Amino acid sequence: MTPELSAYAARLRGLMAVSPPAISPAQFDRLALELFALQFQSNPAYRKICEARGQTPATVQHWSQIPALPTAAFKDLDLTCLAPTERTTVFHSSGTTEQRPSRHWHGMESLAVYEASLTAWFLENVPPDLRFAIADLRLICLTPPPSLVPHSSLVHMFDVVRREYALPASVFTGQLDAAGSWTLDFTSVYNQLTAAIQSRQQVILLGTAFSFVHLLDFLAIKDLVFNLPEGSLVMETGGYKNRSRILPKSGLHALITERLGVPREQILCEYGMSELSSQAYDGGARSLRLEASGSSTPSPKPQAPSRFSFPPWARAQILSPETGQGVGEGETGLIRILDLANVFSVLAVQTEDLGVRRGDGFELIGRAQLAEPRGCSLMNA
Amino acid sequence: MNLPAYFLADLPPEAALTPAMVNAACDTLRRNRAKYLLPRSTESMIALLCEVASDWLQPENRFRRLALELGPAETGFSAAVLQSGLDAFFREFTPGNFRRLLAQEVGGALCVTGDDWRAGRESVPAPHASSPAPGYWRGPELLVHIAAGNIPNPSLMSLTLGLLTRSAQFMKCASGAALLPRLFAHSIYHADPKLGACLELAAWRGGNRELEGALFAHADCVTATGSDETLAAVRAQLPSRVRFLGYGHKVSFGFVAREVLREEEIASVISRAADDIVAWNQQGCLSPHVLYVEERGAVESDQFAQRLAVELAQRELAAPRGAIATEEAARIDSQRAIYETIAAHRADAKIWASANSTAWTVVFEHEVTFRFSPLNRFIFVKPVPDLPAVLRGVDELHGRVSTVGLAASPAKAAELAREFAHWGVPRICPLGRMQSPPLTWRHDGRPALGDLILWTDIEL
Numbered sequence: 001m002t003p004e005l006s007a008y009a010a011r012l013r014g015l016m017a018v019s020p021p022a023i024s025p026a027q028f029d030r031l032a033l034e035l036f037a038l039q040f041q042s043n044p045a046y047r048k049i050c051e052a053r054g055q056t057p058a059t060v061q062h063w064s065q066i067p068a069l070p071t072a073a074f075k076d077l078d079l080t081c082l083a084p085t086e087r088t089t090v091f092h093s094s095g096t097t098e099q100r101p102s103r104h105w106h107g108m109e110s111l112a113v114y115e116a117s118l119t120a121w122f123l124e125n126v127p128p129d130l131r132f133a134i135a136d137l138r139l140i141c142l143t144p145p146p147s148l149v150p151h152s153s154l155v156h157m158f159d160v161v162r163r164e165y166a167l168p169a170s171v172f173t174g175q176l177d178a179a180g181s182w183t184l185d186f187t188s189v190y191n192q193l194t195a196a197i198q199s200r201q202q203v204i205l206l207g208t209a210f211s212f213v214h215l216l217d218f219l220a221i222k223d224l225v226f227n228l229p230e231g232s233l234v235m236e237t238g239g240y241k242n243r244s245r246i247l248p249k250s251g252l253h254a255l256i257t258e259r260l261g262v263p264r265e266q267i268l269c270e271y272g273m274s275e276l277s278s279q280a281y282d283g284g285a286r287s288l289r290l291e292a293s294g295s296s297t298p299s300p301k302p303q304a305p306s307r308f309s310f311p312p313w314a315r316a317q318i319l320s321p322e323t324g325q326g327v328g329e330g331e332t333g334l335i336r337i338l339d340l341a342n343v344f345s346v347l348a349v350q351t352e353d354l355g356v357r358r359g360d361g362f363e364l365i366g367r368a369q370l371a372e373p374r375g376c377s378l379m380n381a
Numbered sequence: 382m383n384l385p386a387y388f389l390a391d392l393p394p395e396a397a398l399t400p401a402m403v404n405a406a407c408d409t410l411r412r413n414r415a416k417y418l419l420p421r422s423t424e425s426m427i428a429l430l431c432e433v434a435s436d437w438l439q440p441e442n443r444f445r446r447l448a449l450e451l452g453p454a455e456t457g458f459s460a461a462v463l464q465s466g467l468d469a470f471f472r473e474f475t476p477g478n479f480r481r482l483l484a485q486e487v488g489g490a491l492c493v494t495g496d497d498w499r500a501g502r503e504s505v506p507a508p509h510a511s512s513p514a515p516g517y518w519r520g521p522e523l524l525v526h527i528a529a530g531n532i533p534n535p536s537l538m539s540l541t542l543g544l545l546t547r548s549a550q551f552m553k554c555a556s557g558a559a560l561l562p563r564l565f566a567h568s569i570y571h572a573d574p575k576l577g578a579c580l581e582l583a584a585w586r587g588g589n590r591e592l593e594g595a596l597f598a599h600a601d602c603v604t605a606t607g608s609d610e611t612l613a614a615v616r617a618q619l620p621s622r623v624r625f626l627g628y629g630h631k632v633s634f635g636f637v638a639r640e641v642l643r644e645e646e647i648a649s650v651i652s653r654a655a656d657d658i659v660a661w662n663q664q665g666c667l668s669p670h671v672l673y674v675e676e677r678g679a680v681e682s683d684q685f686a687q688r689l690a691v692e693l694a695q696r697e698l699a700a701p702r703g704a705i706a707t708e709e710a711a712r713i714d715s716q717r718a719i720y721e722t723i724a725a726h727r728a729d730a731k732i733w734a735s736a737n738s739t740a741w742t743v744v745f746e747h748e749v750t751f752r753f754s755p756l757n758r759f760i761f762v763k764p765v766p767d768l769p770a771v772l773r774g775v776d777e778l779h780g781r782v783s784t785v786g787l788a789a790s791p792a793k794a795a796e797l798a799r800e801f802a803h804w805g806v807p808r809i810c811p812l813g814r815m816q817s818p819p820l821t822w823r824h825d826g827r828p829a830l831g832d833l834i835l836w837t838d839i840e841l
Contacts (some may be wrong), residue, residue: 045726052725070718077726321707321714323737332707334714352715354708 004038005081009113009343016113016120016313016341023312030124031313031340032063035347042081043163047348049073064326065315068336068348071275074102078116081344082107091153091274094238104153105272110344114277117162117341121311122161125268125281130204130233138196139170148176153274154237170202175210182245183326184211186218193226193260203232209252210244212236216252217244219259227261234262237270249306261278271308275349277341278317279337280308280361309361316337318357332356332365384447389583390559403490403551406581407599410549411521411523417575418547419494424543426495427479431518433565433572434474437467444568447503447819448561453703455560458662461700466661467561469817470534479490479545480821485821486830493517493837494547512775520546521602521624525834527587528562529606529616529822530555534816535628536562538829539604544576548834551581551596559584562566587611593618600624602833626832631666631783634673634751635812636771638763638789642678642685650788651685652811655761658741658788662702663756666783667808667815670754671761673771682764683731686745689731693741693758702740705757712755713739713821720744768797772804775811778803783825786812 012031015023022033037057040047050056055067073092080087082105089111092101106114123131130137141158149155155172162170173188196203205228207215212234219225219273232258247255253267265283267299272279283306310316317326318333327333335355338348355362384391389398389406445467452463510582524543530534536552540562543550554562570577585592589608593615597603602624605615610674612627619625635657641650657669670690674682717739722731723746731745741758749770752761765771776780785806787794798809807826808818823829 049722049725068718069723070715071724072715072719076723286476322705322739324714334711339755350715350718352711354711 002038002081005343006109006334008038008053009109010034010312011291012179013113013116016116017309017320019120020124021312022119028312028315028340029063030287032338033057034067035059035343036063039081039345041080043076043304043346045079048103056321061162063315063337064247064336065192066338066348066355068338068350069275069346070350071102071352074104074127074275078103079107080105082110082169089156090151091156092151092273094152099337101151102274104345107344110277113341113343117278117311117313118160119164121122121279121281123164124311126204126233127231129231130202136199136201137167137169137204139166139167139194139204140189140192140196140206141170141172142174143172143173144174144176144212146321147314148174149182154208154272157272157279160206163204165204170199182208182211182217184214186215189215189218190224192231193228196228196232197226200229202230203228205232205234205262207236208238209247210238210254211238212256213244213247216255216259221344225259225261231266232260233260233266233268234260235270237272245349269308273349275341275342275345276314276339277345278311278314278337278339280310282306282308282361282364290377306363307361308355308364309337310337313341315360316355316362318355318362327357329357329359335362335364382509384563384567387577388566388581390554390564392504392564398583398592403583403595406583407523407549407551408415409581409595410581411599413575413578413612414522414547414549416550419652420494421547421576421747423483423492423496426547427476428574429569429573430479430541431474433478433568434442434471436572437471437568442568444564444571448564448749451560457703457705459703461664461702462494462703463660465659465700466532466534466816470537473820474541480700482820482830483545484488486679486828487518487834488515490515490518490836493519508597508766510524518834518836520548520834521600522549522562523599523601524548524549525596525600525603526552527603527605527607527611528552528554528558529611529711530558531563532567532661534661534721535560535606536664537565539606540569542666542830542833545830548602548833549579549581551583551600552592553587553596554582554584554585560615563837570790590618597623604628604753604833610661611694624781626827627638627793631781631787631825632751632753632778633667633669633782633784633815634671634775635669635786635788636768636801637672637674637685637812638787638793638797639675639678640790640793641680641788642675642680644679647680647685647688650812651688653786653788653811655696656813657815658693658758658760659696659700659702662705662758663754663760665816667818668756669760669786669815670756671751671763673749673763673765673774673775676764683745684760686731686743686762689760689762691744693760695733697735697758702758707741709755709757710739713742713757716744716755716759720746730832751778757813769774772800782806784808784815784818786810790814 007269009335039055040050050067053067060066086107087105089106091104139162143155146155146159171192173185174289175183175185178182215306256262267283269282270279315338319336320333332354335351335353352367354365386392437445440615449463450458452458454461526539534537552562554798561764566580566582597619600623603619604626605612612629616625654672674685676682717734724730724732729747733743743760743762747764749763749765751774785801787797787809789797801809
């Protein structure tokens with residue numbers, strides 16, 4: 001870690017603290033090229049790959065040319081500018097089948113950027129009346145607590161949200177089973193939801209898609225329907241990772257509305273990964289604002305095409321896997337993210353996720369599975 | 382397409398199939414079989430199939446031209462890939478090859494329908510003419526095929542075997558993958574309308590319980606090709622009296638022994654390796670994912686990989702791969718990104734790839750463990766010290782390997798073949814022939830024709 005990176009991190013946090021956040025395209029380009037040059041100096045593993053590709057600060061002219069590393073590279077390489085003694089935290093990629101998870105190293109300063117980024121963009125995406133700590137709010141996380149899963153960036157994020165709200169009534173209702181898989185303490189969730197309804201507290205319910213499926217299946221079996229107080233918010237994230245049956249997004253949201261009484265416009269979808277420090281959101285308050293301002297007759301369609309958007313300090317590119325060039329509006333490609341908040345690791349990350357380009361954002365299609373060409377199922381065996 | 386509507390698969394896409402249509406088709410097939418197919422001798426069926434194949438090999442043949450014109454859009458394969466794949470397939474159709482197949486699968490025995498068994502004359506020369514007839518064989522009355530969607534040859538072979546067994550046949554094609562089976566069936570119809578009337582083809586998305594329930598109720602024997610899930614789903618729907626032959630997906634690899642890695646032979650070896658990678662763009666179970674190359678040849682294994690990359694670049698000019706789905710390209714792109722990263726950090730790992738496209742990729746790495754390729758001309762070249770290292774590398778693939786393509790001196794090849802056979806590989810062929818199995822190929826180690834037929838033993 002260098003003083004230059006520390007100064008950069010401090011400057012970026014300053015930009016994140018502005019609400020609503022705004023970074024001009026030219027400013028973004030300058031910030032990205034500056035950070036690339038710093039990481040090229042301080043991240044030997046990254047520099048080696050850039051040099052092998054012949055893409056260095058001397059040749060890269062625009063942020064879109066900055067060499068991106070595949071998320072898989074985080075499995076094999078220590079992609080960090082932090083000296084070993086500075087690495088206080090590490091986030092691992094999730095998934096039960098991962099033999100070697102990704103490792104994204106963090107220290108005090110990088111966590112501070114991570115937390116500033118997630119807080120600012122989370123608050124920007126929740127409804128205005130949930131933006132400030134209010135006494136009658138109950139936060140329920142359908143994940144294990146950070147003490148059980150210290151390497152989960154998602155749970156860390158939930159914990160930061162919890163700290164931000166400084167709520168006494170917040171709880172993690174997940175557990176770990178003997179195999180290390182995430183499970184739900186249904187009794188705890190039930191008690192929490194019941195208590196919220198009795199005391200008419202708005203609820204923020206955070207969880208992974210599979211944890212919601214577990215919960216909804218439980219509610220279906222018990223034939224339970226909750227009608228959470230008006231204004232309650234659901235945030236779901238992540239894939240299923242073979243931990244539950246898979247529901248299409250619209251089906252999952254319909255069940256959430258049916259069983260928990262939370263309408264579609266109060267359901268927020270998050271797209272994030274351990275290799276990034278910023279998250280993208282779909283739905284929620286900001287989307288509705290954009291929709292309303294975008295046309296004189298706001299469309300009430302609940303199933304408008306979904307669109308994930310990153311904060312202004314991160315950009316998603318949708319690239320044709322065939323040519324490596326950006327795709328046109330409405331076309332499908334691989335999602336590449338340039339995240340300035342990855343100050344101390346690698347700012348440009350190539351995901352294995354496919355997305356449809358929607359303006360500056362994208363509609364998520366999901367992972368392009370390896371080696372299942374046209375129905376070959378050996379990988380599933 | 383300018384083809385008459387002989388088959389359900391010829392109907393316009395908006396025409397909805399109903400169980401009643403499937404029932405009617407199966408009834409018609411049975412009647413037509415009794416009238417037209419049962420009286421036919423094995424020899425006449427061989428003659429017909431060879432005639433049809435010979436027609437397909439003519440450049441002006443109507444069905445061939447339609448396949449090459451419409452195939453690229455319908456199948457994703459370029460005309461060059463289709464042409465060489467179909468030519469290799471139809472060239473196998475010779476009277477000699479069919480007789481070898483029958484000799485292998487039924488010995489000298491006669492088909493109880495059609496062959497002149499009452500006269501006791503053998504229409505097919507038996508390998509041991511003096512031995513008594515072991516009995517008579519017959520094919521299933523109604524043979525149903527659930528065809529896979531990746532490459533056409535297995536479907537065409539299924540129809541061919543069904544004609545040999547004189548079965549009425551109903552082929553359910555994967556949706557969007559009916560073109561080549563249709564053209565082949567039309568070519569049979571064209572050559573002999575009565576035999577064409579004993580075939581039915583239809584396409585629908587697998588898992589349609591109504592249509593499949595109707596179809597399976599008529600079937601005597603069902604063959605299915607596809608994923609393990611597909612096979613399990615088909616098997617679960619079958620009435621218990623129906624015989625089931627499932628062909629799951631398999632993988633294949635190549636092995637290049639060090640004696641052929643010398644300047645005099647290397648060009649030929651590289652060319653044959655490229656043949657196997659380019660054939661059907663690696664989509665079939667017989668295509669190699671990995672080439673194991675012995676170290677310490679006169680041409681070193683990384684040189685082999687580099688020359689293979691040059692060859693694949695040239696093949697792309699001569700026989701372009703063609704467009705692939707975004708998701709398939711994404712798999713290639715993701716794998717390339719990983720290996721570019723590895724190659725930047727390890728001197729012993731290398732990657733060569735087509736520029737501005739995913740047309741071809743060669744990855745060279747020392748890790749011997751078998752890797753699943755994203756296919757579409759993406760090959761792993763892995764140096765190995767010896768054969769035991771290969772067997773360690775493929776250890777987890779027991780029972781899932783289809784073919785090993787060998788490049789070795791004749792003496793070494795025989796020895797290697799024994800070792801691979803002992804390990805359980807069901808097919809070992811020369812490199813360059815992996816996607817062109819002979820008619821006598823025992824599919825996944827099982828007799829392809831022999832599994833279809835039933836016997837009457839004569840113990841007199």
